[in-house]
Amino acid sequence: xxxxxxxxxxxxxxxxxxxxxxxxxxxxxxxxxxxxxxxxxxxxxxxxxxxxxxxxxxxxxxxxxxxxxxxxxxxxxxxxxxxxxxxxxxxxxxxxxxxxxxxxxxxxxxxxxxxxxxxxxxxxxxxxxxxxxxxxxxxxxxxxxxxxxxxxxxxxxxxxxxxxxxxxxxxxxxxxxxxxxxxxxxxxxxxxxxxxxxxxxxxxxxxxxxxxxxxxxxxxxxxxxxxxxxxxxxxxxxxxxxxxxxxxxxxxxxxxxxxxxxxxxxxxxxxxxxxxxxxxxxxxxxxxxxxxxxxxxxxxxxxxxxxxxxxxxxxxxxxxxxxxxxxxxxxxx
Amino acid sequence: xxxxxxxxxxxxxxxxxxxxxxxxxxxxxxxxxxxxxxxxxxxxxxxxxxxxxxxxxxxxxxxxxxxxxxxxxxxxxxxxxxxxxxxxxxxxxxxxxxxxxxxxxxxxxxxxxxxxxxxxxxxxxxxxxxxxxxxxxxxxxxxxxxxxxxxxxxxxxxxxxxxxxxxxxxxxxxxxxxxxxxxxxxxxxxxxxxxxxxxxxxxxxxxxxxxxxxxxxxxxxxxxxxxxxxxxxxxxxxxxxxxxxxxxxxxxxxxxxxxxxxxxxxxxxxxxxxxxxxxxxxxxxxxxxxxxxxxxxxxxxxxxxxxxxxxxxxxxxxxxxxxx
Numbered sequence: 001x002x003x004x005x006x007x008x009x010x011x012x013x014x015x016x017x018x019x020x021x022x023x024x025x026x027x028x029x030x031x032x033x034x035x036x037x038x039x040x041x042x043x044x045x046x047x048x049x050x051x052x053x054x055x056x057x058x059x060x061x062x063x064x065x066x067x068x069x070x071x072x073x074x075x076x077x078x079x080x081x082x083x084x085x086x087x088x089x090x091x092x093x094x095x096x097x098x099x100x101x102x103x104x105x106x107x108x109x110x111x112x113x114x115x116x117x118x119x120x121x122x123x124x125x126x127x128x129x130x131x132x133x134x135x136x137x138x139x140x141x142x143x144x145x146x147x148x149x150x151x152x153x154x155x156x157x158x159x160x161x162x163x164x165x166x167x168x169x170x171x172x173x174x175x176x177x178x179x180x181x182x183x184x185x186x187x188x189x190x191x192x193x194x195x196x197x198x199x200x201x202x203x204x205x206x207x208x209x210x211x212x213x214x215x216x217x218x219x220x221x222x223x224x225x226x227x228x229x230x231x232x233x234x235x236x237x238x239x240x241x242x243x244x245x246x247x248x249x250x251x252x253x254x255x256x257x258x259x260x261x262x263x264x265x266x267x268x269x270x271x272x273x274x275x276x277x278x279x280x281x282x283x284x285x286x287x288x289x290x291x292x293x294x295x296x297x298x299x300x301x302x303x304x305x306x307x308x309x310x311x312x313x314x315x316x317x318x319x320x321x322x323x324x325x326x327x328x329x330x331x332x333x
Numbered sequence: 334x335x336x337x338x339x340x341x342x343x344x345x346x347x348x349x350x351x352x353x354x355x356x357x358x359x360x361x362x363x364x365x366x367x368x369x370x371x372x373x374x375x376x377x378x379x380x381x382x383x384x385x386x387x388x389x390x391x392x393x394x395x396x397x398x399x400x401x402x403x404x405x406x407x408x409x410x411x412x413x414x415x416x417x418x419x420x421x422x423x424x425x426x427x428x429x430x431x432x433x434x435x436x437x438x439x440x441x442x443x444x445x446x447x448x449x450x451x452x453x454x455x456x457x458x459x460x461x462x463x464x465x466x467x468x469x470x471x472x473x474x475x476x477x478x479x480x481x482x483x484x485x486x487x488x489x490x491x492x493x494x495x496x497x498x499x500x501x502x503x504x505x506x507x508x509x510x511x512x513x514x515x516x517x518x519x520x521x522x523x524x525x526x527x528x529x530x531x532x533x534x535x536x537x538x539x540x541x542x543x544x545x546x547x548x549x550x551x552x553x554x555x556x557x558x559x560x561x562x563x564x565x566x567x568x569x570x571x572x573x574x575x576x577x578x579x580x581x582x583x584x585x586x587x588x589x590x591x592x593x594x595x596x597x598x599x600x601x602x603x604x605x606x607x608x609x610x611x612x613x614x615x616x617x618x619x620x621x622x623x624x625x626x627x628x629x630x631x632x633x634x635x636x637x638x639x640x641x642x643x644x645x646x647x648x649x650x651x652x653x654x655x656x657x
Contacts, residue, residue, distance in 0.1 A: 029435060066445055072586060076512060076580075125638060127654065127656055128654055129638070129642040129645070129646075129653070129654055130642075130645055130649075130651055130653075130654025130655070130656060131638060131641045131642050132595055132641075132643060134595060135589055135595065135637065135638070135641050136638060137635070138582060138585065138586065138589075139586070139633070139634040139635075139637040139638045140634055142582070142583075142586065142630045142631075142633050142637075143630060143631045143633070143634025143635070144625045144631025144634075146628065146629070146631040146633075146634065147631055149625075149626075149627035150627045150628065150631070160509045200627050219656050220656045223656075254579070258459055258462065258463070261456075261459060262459065262460075262463070265456055271456065274363065301470075301475070302467075302469060302470060302475075303466075303467045303468075303469075303470030303471040303475065304471070305467070305472065306463045306464065306467030307463075307464050307467030307468060307471065308467070309460075309463050309464075310459075310460040310461060310462070310463035310464025310465070310466075310467065311460065311464050312460075313456060313459065313460035313463070313466075314446060314452070314456070314457055314460040314461070317452050317453060317456050317457065317460075318446075318450065318452060321450075321451070321452065326409070
């Protein structure tokens with residue numbers, strides 16, 4: 001074994017080890033503490049876990065590439081809400097009244113287009129003004145949320161289309177529709193990041209922007225494409241979720257950005273850019289959902305979930321730094 | 334006046350752009366609605382901005398030192414809930430110092446993680462946002478907190494009282510702004526905060542104990558949050574667990590609007606106060622003009638980006654970013 005292989009292996013596998021630990025803990029603890037007759041590792045329960053991971057998970061894939069690129073997007077929750085409203089409201093527009101169920105693909109396309117455009121707007125501002133992505137998306141988080149409220153006030157926007165609900169609740173080859181979307185998004189983004197020029201350039205930009213500029217690669221378009229992808233995925237997440245629920249509150253998606261960033265950081269992606277893996281993000285998403293479900297299974301309430309997730313996030317950051325500390329030229333003080 | 338070149342005007346706008354924008358807004362809203370400059374209206378705006386403003390003062394320290402604090406919102410909920418709960422249990426005289434001590438402990442914990450363990454402040458405070466929210470819910474059992482005797486308690490003076498004809502929240506805000514402003518601009522500690530944020534390595538080499546400075550900045554932030562919690566609790570005498578939710582980003586918006594750079598090393602208390610007031614007056618002005626409440630979010634979005642953009646553009650001498 002090469003020196004350093006062990007620590008690399010530890011880092012790569014850490015999130016999966018953590019998931020296994022969670023599974024063991026909740027299975028054992030569930031035997032004593034749970035009021036439910038069912039075991040935690042029940043097949044139905046695990047299938048549900050995947051389905052419930054989908055809304056956060058789909059956005060987390062986009063957040064990973066934005067963060068690998070060295071940026072961040074805080075506006076995903078608001079983009080999610082706007083796309084959901086466009087999805088549900090456009091199905092009631094008189095313009096599409098004659099389409100019958102043909103309105104579904106139109107509504108989906110409109111929602112996805114909305115998300116992509118909002119992402120493109122963020123990307124364009126970051127690119128052309130040079131303002132930090134944190135500030136730009138902090139602003140658009142407020143701005144997009146304002147648009148959500150201006151659209152329908154504090155009223156929920158509702159529309160149930162039963163064909164759509166049936167589709168969203170269906171199971172294909174045993175997996176829920178939402179799970180399929182999560183898996184497809186994961187696979188697509190994995191392919192993008194590992195098998196295309198765009199992906200390689202994104203890693204390079206996050207790692208050393210000056211070198212990339214000197215190599216003659218244009219940084220701006222890559223950045224903008226990433227913001228469009230995360231906007232698209234935020235909209236996709238909304239499409240998947242609201243096709244089933246059929247009603248969106250103007251507050252929906254609030255704090256999603258925090259959950260998504262937590263999942264991505266748990267998966268080992270660096271905020272400084274240049275490093276991160278889609279598969280590990282997938283692990284991070286599962287780990288968070290497992291934690292929420294597991295704690296609920298053993299009878300803990302939301303307050304404990306918040307507390308535990310916050311502390312785990314800090315602990316992961318600490319451990320990660322301890323593992324990385326060697327080889328870095330850090331200032332000894 | 335012949336000596337005023339384009340560069341000088343540009344430089345003035347870059348340095349004092351936020352003040353210019355402030356004046357332009359005030360004139361615009363006054364023309365649109367004469368009630369805008371009414372003393373009662375102005376007092377009302379400042380009063381309702383006081384809670385946000387007090388929190389922004391502390392976050393200014395953290396941001397100048399080159400870090401972020403996203404936990405102030407949930408920490409404020411925590412302080413509010415704790416002081417309301419203790420008010421009935423041990424009386425206001427003891428409840429207030431107890432609440433301050435508990436909030437400062439949280440601040441010290443964050444300061445320890447970011448300062449001494451050198452963990453990334455964004456992630457640490459993100460984690461603490463969630464953790465403190467959980468702590469608050471555990472403390473209150475998820476229930477709203479209310480004071481039993483709302484009429485008889487002197488505790489309401491911090492949020493509802495007047496002294497010398499000025500509402501107490503404004504007095505607290507001004508007092509803290511003056512004290513912290515002096516601390517930042519007139520003392521060695523203040524210079525150290527700028528040094529650590531501007532160039533941490535250089536600061537360390539010149540013998541500044543960086544960890545201790547960052548730690549103290551988070552203590553300042555917690556102190557301000559506790560004061561804000563006190564005002565909030567005293568104003569409403571009852572509270573939900575989520576009273577401060579989302580405030581962290583509004584606070585940060587105010588600080589950025591005041592011209593503090595997220596990279597650290599720049600910003601002043603005075604400009605943060607201006608940033609807070611701009612947010613408050615825009616909100617009020619848009620309502621007086623007759624627009625929907627939510628329009629302010631969109632306007633804030635545009636203003637934040639414009640403010641930061643012009644600031645950067647003035648520094649680099651070009652309007653558009655050089656990114657290819």
